[in-house]
Amino acid sequence: MxxxxxxxxxxxxxxxxxxxxxxxxxxxxxxxxxxxxxxxxxxxxxxxxxxxxxxxxxxxxxxxxxxxxxxxxxxxxxxxxxxxxxxxxxxxxxxxxxxxxxxxxxxxxxxxxxxxxxxxxxxxxxxxxxxxxxxxxxxxxxxxxxxxxxxxxxxxxxxxxxxxRMSPCWAVMVRLDSKLLPDKDVYSDMSEVIRWVSRNNAKPGRASKGDQVLIHASPAWSRETEDADPEAVAEDLWAEVSHALGLPPTRPAQMSAYLWKHGLVExxxxxxxxxxxxxxxxxxxxxxxxxxxxxxxxxxxxxxxxxxxxxx
Ligand SMILES: Cc1cc2nc3c(=O)[nH]c(=O)nc-3n(C[C@H](O)[C@H](O)[C@H](O)COP(=O)(O)OP(=O)(O)OC[C@H]3O[C@@H](n4cnc5c(N)ncnc54)[C@H](O)[C@@H]3O)c2cc1C
CATH class of the missing domain: 3.50.50.60 (FAD/NAD(P)-binding domain)
Incomplete structure (x- = not known):
């Protein structure tokens, strides 16, 4: 930009x-x-x-x-x-x-x-x-x-x-076959681990088959787990979000985690x-x-x- x-x-x-x-x-x-x-x-x-x-x-x-x-x-x-x-x-x-x-x-x-x-x-x-x-x-x-x-x-x-000072931030993409999230489209600062959750397909102009959930981890958690395996990070963050939202146990169709090394300005x-x-x-x-x-x-x-x- x-x-x-x-x-x-x-x-x-x-x-x-x-x-x-x-x-x-x-x-x-x-x-x-x-x-x-x-x-x-x-x-x-x-x-x-x-x-x-x-x-x-x-x-x-x-x-x-x-x-x-x-x-x-x-x-x-x-x-x-x-x-x-x-x-x-x-x-x-x-x-x-x-x-x-x-x-x-x-x-x-x-x-x-x-x-x-x-x-x-x-x-x-x-x-x-x-x-x-x-x-x-x-x-x-x-x-x-x-x-x-x-x-x-x-x-x-x-x-x-x-x-x-800039902090890292893990981003996890979660693709679900069915609509699973409750009515809300965004959740911020849900816990010490989760900074942001959004229903990406709720944004205008996005296709909306099932739910596409985007998760951002908190800077503190991201820093602690910077060297972790991305697959494990995706599993952990999805489990944390499912728990916080009280979702039924669901296996996403696909998940992937990406680390923004210099993500957020502190x-x-x-x-x-x-x-x-x-x-x-x-x-x-x-x-x-x-x-x-x-x-x-x-x-x-x-x-x-x-x-x-x-x-x-
Ligand atoms: C998880 C997350 C959530 C965010 N949420 C929001 C939000 O909701 N609203 C908002 O306004 N902002 C948000 N931001 C911040 C926003 O993304 C940034 O402010 C903006 O994109 C910064 O643009 P930039 O050009 O300064 O830096 P960058 O977007 O980081 O661009 C720097 C570019 O330089 C390239 N580069 C780096 N080193 C080299 C090199 N040696 N040689 C060649 N290329 C190089 C990089 O690949 C990159 O493309 C968020 C950021 C993150 C990470």
Whole structure:
């Protein structure tokens, strides 16, 4: 989100931009993953809007059918009262990134291993020892720990980043052949182990044969079990949810667990972004401003503007 948000600002200003993503697909923590015939939002569950710039973007998404409002049902089938309106991507959360990715050159399965600045600009090296560059400027839009690995030598960027804390989060996708969950669509902070449960198929635009349940474990439990076998994690978390909801013993049609290693921001940087005009490199991410997708969007857009000004 942060990287593509910066890329769009730079692209619109006429810069030539290339994006390098380590995964096979783009999206990062705004992922939509498949399990058999079903798809699940395994990271961000919805987005909220505070800034006018993100409001404008969400209006654009809603207008083009990439997102819609979601009011999940509470107990007794009523809408859950929330402080702010929730929006979800359609047909999955990753759709929220679609317009940002348009007209940007994106390379997937390209993990940046090393970045170095030479006489002609920045060069990037990848795990297969291939190289890209030189580039006039680099925007580093990765979780804080990764940013430190890449930019550790630039003290004025590295020192503040060490303040940031991010915690792991296990996500479990559960596909059920029949509708099993009670009326409510979301449950938050159910126990010391379970942080969030949602009926993914209750979101607008999702197919709904049976129930598709998405579970997020608490940061504390996720940290304790970081090295555990994903299959065992899926079993444990499904047992915990079944117990908490008083469900009859049921064997899911399919289950799968995924660990977000740097999932949730615990302590943010408290600044919109970091940028060194001397080195022509900046750092962005949700962890700069807060912990939500909207923070990533705003952080990236603001850094994009500053890089653009520095390039002029
Ligand atoms: C379980 C969970 C639930 C959440 N729920 C919500 C929610 O309901 N609402 C909300 O607003 N937010 C939520 N969030 C937070 C939201 O997902 C993030 O704020 C947002 O996606 C962050 O975007 P980002 O661009 O800063 O980082 P990321 O999405 O992490 O993007 C960083 C990208 O960099 C790539 N990368 C990392 N290292 C390298 C490298 N060396 N080379 C190349 N590529 C690299 C990664 O693969 C990734 O694609 C949730 C997050 C998690 C994990």
């Amino acid at each position: 942060a990287g593509l948000s910066a890329a769009r600002v730079l692209r619109r200003a006429g810069c030539y931009v290339e994006v390098f993503e380590q995964d096979r697909i783009i999206g990062g923590r705004m992922a939509t993953m498949r399990l058999g015939t079903a798809s699940f939002d395994t990271g961000a569950q919805y987005v909220t809007v505070r800034s006018s710039s993100f409001q404008k973007y969400v209006d654009e998404l809603v207008g083009s059918g990439y997102a819609t409002a979601w009011a999940p049902r509470g107990l007794n089938g009523e809408a859950t009262p929330t402080m702010q309106q929730w929006f979800v991507g359609t047909p999955g959360m990753s759709s929220i990134l679609r317009p940002l990715a348009e007209s940007v050159r994106i390379h997937t399965s390209r993990r940046v291993h090393t970045m170095k600045r030479g006489d002609k600009g920045w060069n990037l090296w990848f795990e297969d020892e291939s190289r890209a560059g030189p580039f006039h400027a680099v925007v580093c839009a990765v979780p804080a720990r990764e940013a430190l690995l890449l930019l550790g030598r630039i003290e004025k960027l590295a020192d503040p980043i060490t303040r940031v 302590t943010s940087l408290g600044e919109t972004f970091l940028f060194s005009s001397e080195d022509m490199v900046g750092v962005t991410g949700d962890w700069c401003l807060g912990r939500m997708a909207e923070h990533a969007f705003d952080s990236g857009a603001r850094l994009g503007k500053v890089v653009m000004d520095a390039l002029e």
